[in-house]
Amino acid sequence: MPTQPVLPSVAVPASRRRWGHWLLVVVGLLAVGIWAGLTFWLDPWLRRALQEKVQTASHGRYQLRIGELHTSLWHRRAELRALHLRTVGRTADSARLPQVEATLGTLQIAGVGLWQLLRRSEVPLDSVTLNAVTVQLSGWPQSASALPLHRQLPIEGLLIGKVVVRHAQGLYGAANTPAVRIGDATLLLWDVRFSAAGAADSSRIGYAAAVAVEVRNLMAQVPGHQLRLRRLMAASGSRRLEADSMTIHPLQSITSRRSRNVRVSLALPRLVLTGVDAAGLTRRQFQADSLWVASPRMALTLPARKPPALHEALAPYLRQCQLKTLVVTNGQVRIAGTELAPAVADVHITGSRVQVLPYAGRPVGMYYAQAWRVQTGRATATLNAPYYHLAWQRLRADTRAGRLQLTNIALMPTMSVVELAQSKGHQAAHVTARISELALTGLDFPAALNQAQLRAATLTVRAPRVTTRSDGRFPINPAISRVTPEALGRVPFRFALQLLQVRQATITMLYRSPRSPQPGSLQITRFAGTLRNLSNDPRRMNATHPLTGEASGRLQNQCLARLTLRANLLDPAGRHTVTGVFGAAPLAILNAMTVPTRGLGFKSGQINRIRFQMELSQAAAEGTMWGHYTDLKLQLLNRQNKPGLLHRAGTSLVNGIFIRDNNPRRPGQPLQSGRMSSGRERRFSVFSLWRQGLVSGLLNSAGVPSGLAKKLSEGE
Incomplete structure (x- = not known):
């Protein structure tokens, strides 16, 4: 086995070892010095720099005071306490920069990307938290630059994981009569990206991926009214908005006298909006699944001039406004400034596929919705004011099914026969009517609401009890009567009823002649009648297709009578035929x-x-x-x-x-x-x-x- 070569050892000179030790000492002392400088001098310097920057940027308009500022480079954190921003003078920018008085309890910044900050690139932050914010603003600031916010930053952008604002209070407008007052607010924003990419992201709400807000005790002055809201919650994550205890009160009381603008008094215990596309609002698009309004109480006085339609009022602010379902439960409405002066209780409304914008001509549906279902409790109104009072106990309407039903209808005079004649200056029919049910089927609601045309298959009147009184001691009405076939043909709107049915009616006629204080009376009981082709439409009504009908009843509840009628309602001469039969009865009736x-x-x-x-x-x-x-x-x-x-x-x-x-x-x-x-x-x-x-x-x-x-x- 070959042996490894042995390398000769090299001795390090002692002088080089001493220089290495000194280099480590110098680096250590320098690090300690930098740490000490950043620790003892960075915070005061940064505090002064921020205060001076505000004064310089506002050209002396604003002054910022920071009570405490602490940074931790090791933990990449900064905390500011007791911030106070106020207006100290007037400058050339005073019109653009309104008066401000603001305080901030604490401002905490965590997870700062120091390396990106030094490179002036997009700086990441873990979180920014503001606590105990109070702002009093006299007007809304006007930006001197047309550039978007992210392009006004000294860096490429900011990427903030979470922004939290707690216990915020605010006043907007004059201190004694603010236009807006916020009692307490909380705001949360997630994944906030102040950059070109964030601005271009259509799924974001502004620069944030998600937003949640809670506002309590909000007060606002709107034209001619004051709005108060106890609590408002909204979250883009759940796509839901809730409002509790909202009220709107006019500065002028609700009366029958009209003024230039509408006056509304509204108490709204609860409102819930679901399925809101919050990101679409930044593109002037409102889309939501449902709007639920619970137990609203509304009274309003109509304006002297007709206000713009809803689509015209919203057009400057929205390009699209769509709602799948609108639900109102247990509402109350009272309308003044109109002769009818209606008041309706226990209102329940459901609207389907409501589209206000885009608006292309007359809508196919009614009042912007494809279909409505309405039911009400007791309703009252004044008819032929001030002579008659109209009421019903219940209303049911379904536009999709084409049905309208009114039950327990009452028409009552507001004065006696003599008072009515004295008020009008001539004899006048003093009519009292009670109707068990009035029902329309096959009703064309779009034609009625959009074209002012009454078109229906049948109108059924059940168990009406009608009493007419008149006093012959007064002059005869000098006007030509409108209770004639030709007058019916000239009513100012088109109508077409295939069938009109009256069932189980009782008609009582009372007449007080000049010769005797005892009124004469004539009564028809068990009256039933049917009219076919009741219309003033020339396409339906003519000499070959006239109105036809028959009726039966008992005169003085004894003599059976039957009548048939044939009339062309568009005949200017008012020609029509009546045939009939009276059964056995004593003439003494x-x-x-x-x-x-x-x-x-x-x-x-x-x-x-x-x-x-x-x-x-x-x-x-x-x-x-x-x-x-x-x-x-x-x-x-x-x-x-x-x-x-x-x-x-x-x-x-x-x-x-x-x-x-x-x-x-x-x-x-x-x-x-x-x-x-x-x-x-x-x-x-x-x-x-x-x-x-x-x-x-x-x-x-x-x-x-x-x-x-x-x-x-x-x-x-």
């Missing part, structure tokens, strides 16, 4: 109306059957009546509704000369028809013309000459 109003009573008489056919127009009612009756006797009465001496003589004369006791006079003889003829007074409703035609036909059938029968039927 009419005394409740004729005695107090006409001083005319039916002493006897039995109707077996009455049949009629009548043509009506704006000019007159013309037709034929066939009345089959027996033992007809009339009685003329005085103002006390009693048969005086002269009235007895008149009664004998009328019954003996004019009245036909029986029709036909004898069994087997032909039935004598009666001519229906009565001129129309256009100040009266079409129902008055129907009544006039029936009266003239009945009188002529009973033997009263047609001319006299016509005159009697036209009496007020």
Whole structure:
């Protein structure tokens, strides 16, 4: 085996060993000196440098005082305490740099990348924590540079793992009347990257990968109102925003008097927004899954001028605004500044696929949503203010199914018959109505809300009870009546109902004539009616496709009556036809109306059957009546509704000369028809013309000459 060569030893001179020892000593002393300098002189120098930098950068506008500053290069940490920033003077930049008074309890910076800091590259930081922050700001600072924030840094960027702000308080605006006051706030930001790459990352919220904020006791002044919020929480990680106990109160009280701007009073116990795309907000895009609003209480006064539409108001701030679901539960709404003055309780609303922006013309849905479901509790409103009060107990609406239902509807006058007539200066129908249910099916909600058109398959009115009262002691209304077929055809919006049904109605008519304080009464019970093709659309309504219908009921709850109707609502002359049949009943059932109003009573008489056919127009009612009756006797009465001496003589004369006791006079003889003829007074409703035609036909059938029968039927 070969042997290893033996190297000769080299002796190190003693002088070189001594120089090596001295070099180590010098390096050690230098390290100790640098450490001592950084320890004892770095912190004061850095503290002074920061204070001077603020004053220099603000051109003497601001002054920064730092109570304590401690750094640890070994642990790569820095801590500042008792920071105070305040405005000390006015400079040329005063308009750009508002007055500031700010304090900061502690500022902690951990995990500083010293090597990257020396190279002025992107500097990593583990965390930045601010605690006990108080800021009073008179105005919002205006940046003098158009460059983004990351390009204004003296380094390439900052990469911060976590930013925490705790116990922050703030005032914005004047100290005595601040525009914004924040009682306490906490802010957390994760993975914050102040750099070109961070700014270009569309998934970030600003420069942060995730943000969470909690604000308590927020107060803000908004135009004409004051907003208060007890608590607000938002987190981009959970994509959720929650607000508790928010209130908005107007500086002017809610009254019926309108002003330039809308006035709103709102109490909102809870609001939850889920599925929020927080990163999209930086691109002016709002997208969320659901907005839930619980138990809002809102009262508002509408402005004098129509405000801009929601899409117009949001357009300067957002390019996109979409919400999958909007839910409102147990709300209350009261609206002033409109004649209706509605107030609604127990409101529940669900909107699906709400899209406000982008807005391309008229939306396909309604109020920006594809579909709505609405239900309410009791609602009240003023109709034909101040004369009528309208209320309902419940409303149900589903736009997708095309259904609308109202239950327990009540229409009540706000004053008596006399007060109503005195207020209007003429006779006026004093109407009281109670309806068990009103239901629309096949309702085209988009046409109703977007085009002001009422289109539906059926309208059903169940168990209405209607009472009309009028007082003949007042002048007749000088205006032309709007309760006519031609007026219905001229309503200022399009409507088209395939079927209108009225079930189990009771109609009571009371009239107080000048001759007697006792009102006359006429009642129709068990009324049922059906109308088909009720429309003012020329494509649906014409002479060959008119409105048709039939109705039945019991007059004075005894006489069964059936009517049929045919009318072209677009006929300018108001022409229409009515045919009908009255069943067996004593004529004395009419005394409740004729005695107090006409001083005319039916002493006897039995109707077996009455049949009629009548043509009506704006000019007159013309037709034929066939009345089959027996033992007809009339009685003329005085103002006390009693048969005086002269009235007895008149009664004998009328019954003996004019009245036909029986029709036909004898069994087997032909039935004598009666001519229906009565001129129309256009100040009266079409129902008055129907009544006039029936009266003239009945009188002529009973033997009263047609001319006299016509005159009697036209009496007020």
